[in-house]
Each structure stands twice: as C-alpha cells, then as structure tokens.
Amino acid sequence: MKNDYIIELKNVCKYYKLGDTEIKALCDVNLQIKRGDFLAIVGPSGSGKSTMMNLVGALDISSRGDIFLDGQNIEHLPESDLAQIRGKKIGFVFQTFNLIPTLNAIENIALPMIFHGVGKKERMERAEKILKEVSLTHRREHLPKQLSGGERQRIAIGRALANDPEVILADEPTGNLDSKTGMEIIKLFVDLNKKGKTIILVTHNLDLIKYAQKVLKIADGKIIEHRKIKQQKVK
Amino acid sequence: MKDHFFLAFSNLRRRGLRSWLTMIGIFIGIAAVVGLISLGQGLQGAINEQFEQLGKDKIIIQSKTIGPPGSATSEKLILTTKDLEAIKNVRGVESVVGMLMKTSFLKFKDESKITFAIGINPEDISIFSEMQNFKVIDGRNLKKGDGFKAIVGYNNAVDEKIWKKAVEVGSTIEIEGVEFKVVGILGKTGDPYNDAGIYVPKETLREVLNVNDEESEIIAKTQSGFNPSDVADAIIRKLRQERDEKKDQETFNVQTSEQLLTTFTNIFGIVQAVLVGIAAISLVVGGIGIMNTMYTSVLERTKEIGTMKAVGAKNSDILQIFLFESGLLGLVGGTIGVALGIGLGKSVEFIAATALGTNLLRASISFPLIFGALTFSFLIGTLSGVLPAMQASKLKPVDALRYE
Numbered sequence A: 001m002k003n004d005y006i007i008e009l010k011n012v013c014k015y016y017k018l019g020d021t022e023i024k025a026l027c028d029v030n031l032q033i034k035r036g037d038f039l040a041i042v043g044p045s046g047s048g049k050s051t052m053m054n055l056v057g058a059l060d061i062s063s064r065g066d067i068f069l070d071g072q073n074i075e076h077l078p079e080s081d082l083a084q085i086r087g088k089k090i091g092f093v094f095q096t097f098n099l100i101p102t103l104n105a106i107e108n109i110a111l112p113m114i115f116h117g118v119g120k121k122e123r124m125e126r127a128e129k130i131l132k133e134v135s136l137t138h139r140r141e142h143l144p145k146q147l148s149g150g151e152r153q154r155i156a157i158g159r160a161l162a163n164d165p166e167v168i169l170a171d172e173p174t175g176n177l178d179s180k181t182g183m184e185i186i187k188l189f190v191d192l193n194k195k196g197k198t199i200i201l202v203t204h205n206l207d208l209i210k211y212a213q214k215v216l217k218i219a220d221g222k223i224i225e226h227r228k229i230k231q232q233k234v235k
Numbered sequence B: 001m002k003d004h005f006f007l008a009f010s011n012l013r014r015r016g017l018r019s020w021l022t023m024i025g026i027f028i029g030i031a032a033v034v035g036l037i038s039l040g041q042g043l044q045g046a047i048n049e050q051f052e053q054l055g056k057d058k059i060i061i062q063s064k065t066i067g068p069p070g071s072a073t074s075e076k077l078i079l080t081t082k083d084l085e086a087i088k089n090v091r092g093v094e095s096v097v098g099m100l101m102k103t104s105f106l107k108f109k110d111e112s113k114i115t116f117a118i119g120i121n122p123e124d125i126s127i128f129s130e131m132q133n134f135k136v137i138d139g140r141n142l143k144k145g146d147g148f149k150a151i152v153g154y155n156n157a158v159d160e161k162i163w164k165k166a167v168e169v170g171s172t173i174e175i176e177g178v179e180f181k182v183v184g185i186l187g188k189t190g191d192p193y194n195d196a197g198i199y200v201p202k203e204t205l206r207e208v209l210n211v212n213d214e215e216s217e218i219i220a221k222t223q224s225g226f227n228p229s230d231v232a233d234a235i236i237r238k239l240r241q242e243r244d245e246k247k248d249q250e251t252f253n254v255q256t257s258e259q260l261l262t263t264f265t266n267i268f269g270i271v272q273a274v275l276v277g278i279a280a281i282s283l284v285v286g287g288i289g290i291m292n293t294m295y296t297s298v299l300e301r302t303k304e305i306g307t308m309k310a311v312g313a314k315n316s317d318i319l320q321i322f323l324f325e326s327g328l329l330g331l332v333g334g335t336i337g338v339a340l341g342i343g344l345g346k347s348v349e350f351i352a353a354t355a356l357g358t359n360l361l362r363a364s365i366s367f368p369l370i371f372g373a374l375t376f377s378f379l380i381g382t383l384s385g386v387l388p389a390m391q392a393s394k395l396k397p398v399d400a401l402r403y404e
C-alpha cells in the first residue's frame, strides 16, 4: 500500500559546525508533500532552502529528526543505500547544470543508469527516448561545451529522468538562464508534473511561482507559509 | 565494470597532454627494463649456445689470474707443458689441447697493431676447431709440419674491420718482426675474439716470442663414460701434486664447461639484477607521477564526483572509475614502454652486429616478458591510484557538490 505522502519531514533540524559556532540552517521543520505535487520553495538567501533540498535528496543527513521518502526513513541508512535511493527515486537538477564534460549529451543522460546497473542496450534505448522528450535528438553527440545553457539544462533534466524517479528536485534551475529559456525549462517541469512526477522547485524568481500548485516560504530555517495557489498555464 | 572503464577512459582522453606527460615516467622505466631484460636474455641464450658448442665434456684449466688468459707473468703462476703432460695421464681424459696466447706486435702491410697471437699445435687443430666451431672457408687449415704459417679469423679478411686492407690467402703478417704466411681464412663464428684471432703453430710462436713452456689455457676432453666433474677433480688432485700446492691455495683453476657456465650465469644474473633494479627506480618515480596527477584530478573533478554521487554512484563506483583511470595510465605508458624497449633492444643488437661484429648481443623478446611488463605497469598505475581514488570515493556528496 502506497503512502499518500511521497516526502515527510518530522522535526528536522540541520546545524553546521564552523569552528566553535554552530549555524542553525534548519529548525524543527515539519512538512508533508503529496505524491504528484508541484511545490515551489521561496525565501531569502541563506534561509535554508538548499539545505532542505539536500536533506530531502539524501545528499546530506539531518542533525535531528526524521525524513521519510516514499515511506522509508532515510536518516539512518548507510551511504551505499542512500546512493541507491538517490539514483532510483530522485532526479536532481542543479543551477549550474553539472553535466560531465567528457560525456556527450546522450551519455550524460544515460549516466545514472550505469550506476543503476542497466544494460547498455536498454540504457541507450531509454536515453534516446528521453532525448526526444527534451527535444534534443539533434544534439545527441554534442559535448556539454558545445551546447547552450538552455540545452544543457534540458540534458540535465533528461539525466534526472533516466531512472524514472518519482521526485524531481530542482534547486534554482533557471538561475543561470535568461527568462525566455527559463520559461522553457518551467514548461518541461509542468509537463513532467502532468505525467505524475512530484516536482520541488527552489526559485528566486517570483514570476515562476505561479506555475506551481503550492508554495512554501522559508525564512531563517523555518517554514513560515505553506499553501495552495491557483496554478497558471504556461503559454 | 565495462562502463566504469569507459568513464575512466573518457577522462584520460580529455586530459590529453597531461595524461601523456604522466605516462612518460612509466614508459621510460618500462622501456629500460624491457630493453635490459631482452638483451640479457638474448646474451644468456647466446652464451648457452657457445657453451653447447664447446661441449659438456670439456674441462678448462687456467692459471688463477685476474685478466685475460696469458696475462700471468710470475713464473710460479703460469701453467706449463709439464702440467699439460700430467693432465694427459689423468684417468678419464681423452685428449688435451694447450694454447699459447700472447699480446704481440703485429704488422700487416703498413699497419701495426698490438694484439693477440694464438699458438696451437697443428696436431690439435681438428679438436680445437671442433670446440671453437672453426671452419676454413678459404685456403687450408694448419697442418703438421707447418712453421711460419698462419690462419686468420674472419674479420681479418674484411676491409676496414681490423686491417684497412683485407688479409687474403697468401698475404704475409709479421709477428714481432717475423713473417708468417697466411694459408687459410676461417668462417665467421660470431664471437668477436675468435673472429679477430690470428692462429699460428705453437712451437713457432714460442721461438718467435721466446717463451719456453708456458700454456695460457689448457682444454681437456673427457672420455665418454666419465663424469666431467669427477675428471676435473682428478685433474685438480694431479696438478696439486705435480705443482706441489696445498688444497685451497692452488694457483690454477679447473672448471668443467658446465661449471664455467654456472659461474658465468650467476655473475651475469647479479649484474642484470642491479641494472634492472636501477631501471625500476624510474618506475617508482613514474608511479609517484601518476599519484600526483590523480590527486590533482580528484581535486579538479570534486564537483563531478558530487554529481555522480547525486545520480546514484556508490563509493565503490567512484573508487573503480579512478582506479581504472590510473591503471590505464600505467597500462598505456607500459605499452609504449614495451614498444620502446623492444626498439631499444633491437637497436643495441643492430649496433653490436654492425659496429662490433658480434652476434652475442641480441635482444630476445619473449611473450612472458611483454605480458609481465604490461601487467606490471598496470599494477603500478593502479597502486599509485589507490590513495587518490579512496579520497575521491569518500567525499561527502553535499561537500563535493558545493566545491568551487
């Protein structure tokens, strides 16, 4: 039986130790995210947005509290299990794209499948399909440096889709793109959300919030608002 | 596995020049090791052949001196015709050949040289020829009754090899001012000493050089049915008695051809081990070079490592990728090194053959040598990569992703 909530945070805190001082990046955060939600996270710089994304994405471990991903508590698992969860259940999209410079477009998309043990034939077929979904079939063999910013981000989104995860975590994916290209990326997210993916999007661009279904505001490591909004269609 | 290899390979390709520079250390080392070992093995093979030629049934008796035979000067040290006669009477000895080798003043046409003249009894020439693999290719051999006659090694009969003008049958060579007529030319044996030799009747050489009864080297042949080392022991006992010497204080040296080969092989093995050891130092340096490159690479690619972990790479995946990468650096370096090493060995062989006229120095390239060198270079690369790869694999995903 599947849990209604794909992500649950219970009393989560995250402290960073810097010498003698302790920075409280997140304090007693409680949050539930439904399967298939499109959530936009906003908040001032340094408020803890990335910290929360890293915890949810199993890239880091909380200082206190529990995080459930698809009903499984991920706070007490060994690194090898976390790696597997990251590879299978989560797709990351970064502000700086983070493509592997030595691999071409299709190889970058196929990369997560290598670590997931997918055979070469199946890998390439699937990568080809994803390449089509992000409309970059004509850039198949191009290296990241031969692609525009928007194209790079689309490849990165393609890579996030490789193992068909339920959740896409995107931390300021449009931060390095102009507004028009940014809109194309948002449109991709909206489409993916329609196909059932849970999308969590961190953004500074308040114009983009309206395309999400819910908004979460964070300040000083605390949630100050979490509400439904009227989702606008992308033109 | 294969995919990790692919990831490692694509990284090496990207770093192009730096990868090549890193490999230099390995390929110089491997080239030196492969070159030295191939030449060593070739030389050993050639020496084994020479001994085969000489035959297992031969016993070589020399005076105990440092330096080439014939360099003993003290009266007490030299072997004499009396010793030779004594050896003839030892049980199990079939025949005995004594040689007189002396550096002398030689002259051909207008050219003078100080070099070896070798005296042999014409009666012994057939057994001597068999031992040294001598074949007369022009003229005739020395024969009983010959006086001021000579046969010469092959290189004497080639222009510009030893003499400016080639020695021919009928030429005259002067030894210490006395003329000898060349009656025969010997075929090439490949041994530069033999091929440069000038052989004359021993008694005539004694008269010319004014040496009485010295024998520079005596070779005894064992009768079939006797064990050469037993016969050698009997010769030692006989000579000790004859020369009135105490055990372990002998002034002479008796060795069967097999013992001689063993002695030689041992010395040769040590020399080669030292040389290869020195060459191996450069492999260590090469390994450190790889380690350095890999550490740099881990730093440069910290963010990439973070990304790979974010998309599901386990620590063991990262470890494998980096180990493959350093192993590949070693292996490619080793492959080039092996090719260079073979080239090096073959060039030395070629130079030795053309400039020195010897076919003793030849490069023997065997499959185990190549395979061993490649495995070894891959291992060096992999080992050098262990620490950097472990560092890479242990990076925490968030920290790696945040790295600028």
Ligand SMILES: Nc1ncnc2c1ncn2[C@@H]1O[C@H](COP(=O)(O)OP(=O)(O)OP(=O)(O)O)[C@@H](O)[C@H]1O
Pocket (backbone or CB within 6 Å): A016, A017, A018, A023, A024, A025, A043, A044, A045, A046, A047, A048, A049, A050, A051, A052
């Ligand atoms: N690895 C770290 N070590 C120490 N402090 C950290 C670390 N990561 C984050 N912080 C601190 O935690 C706080 C929250 O940082 P976080 O990166 O989550 O902010 P953010 O909301 O993503 O900001 P921005 O919008 O600028 O990206 C900040 O004060 C930051 O300085």
Ligand SMILES: [Mg+2]
Pocket (backbone or CB within 6 Å): A049, A050, A051, A171
């Ligand atoms: Mg941030």
